[in-house]
Amino acid sequence: MSADCVFCKIRDGQSPAMKVYEDERTLVFMDINPLNAGHCLVTIRSHAATIWDADDADLEAAITVAKQVALALREAVKPDGLNVLQANGAAAFQSVPHFHLHLIPRWNNDGKGFDWPVVPGDRARIIEIGERIREALDAAL
Numbered sequence: 310m311s312a313d314c315v316f317c318k319i320r321d322g323q324s325p326a327m328k329v330y331e332d333e334r335t336l337v338f339m340d341i342n343p344l345n346a347g348h349c350l351v352t353i354r355s356h357a358a359t360i361w362d363a364d365d366a367d368l369e370a371a372i373t374v375a376k377q378v379a380l381a382l383r384e385a386v387k388p389d390g391l392n393v394l395q396a397n398g399a400a401a402f403q404s405v406p407h408f409h410l411h412l413i414p415r416w417n418n419d420g421k422g423f424d425w426p427v428v429p430g431d432r433a434r435i436i437e438i439g440e441r442i443r444e445a446l447d448a449a450l
């Protein structure tokens with residue numbers, strides 16, 4: 310199962326992703342495909358399908374890192390708000406069966422509900438935001 314998991318492939322460097330942070334338990338990368346400015350995913354290095362399957366220490370690490378990512382996003386992107394979202398496996402129609410948290414910057418009156426992408430950006434802006442988040446996380450963690 311984990312051999313086919315795109316998040317495990319990202320962890321192992323076998324699938325491209327804009328990683329902004331890594332430690333022994335967690336991995337943070339930006340969602341570059343929908344070109345959503347600042348959308349970050351916090352995941353754990355161990356393959357666990359849902360929040361129920363995740364090791365307690367991994368879950369605690371993911372939540373701690375997610376807080377730091379939230380602060381870094383605020384510094385880098387200055388959104389009006391932030392959605393932190395965990396969609397639980399098949400029950401939530403997750404296409405990737407690997408526990409992760411979404412951090413999605415929100416702007417007032419973006420009128421998008423939970424639709425993604427929230428605020429599209431061009432590739433240069435995504436890369437610039439990724440650099441700022443990386444710098445803020447390096448300073449914070």
Ligand SMILES: [Zn+2]
Nearest residue numbers: 314317356407
């Ligand atoms: Zn996986």
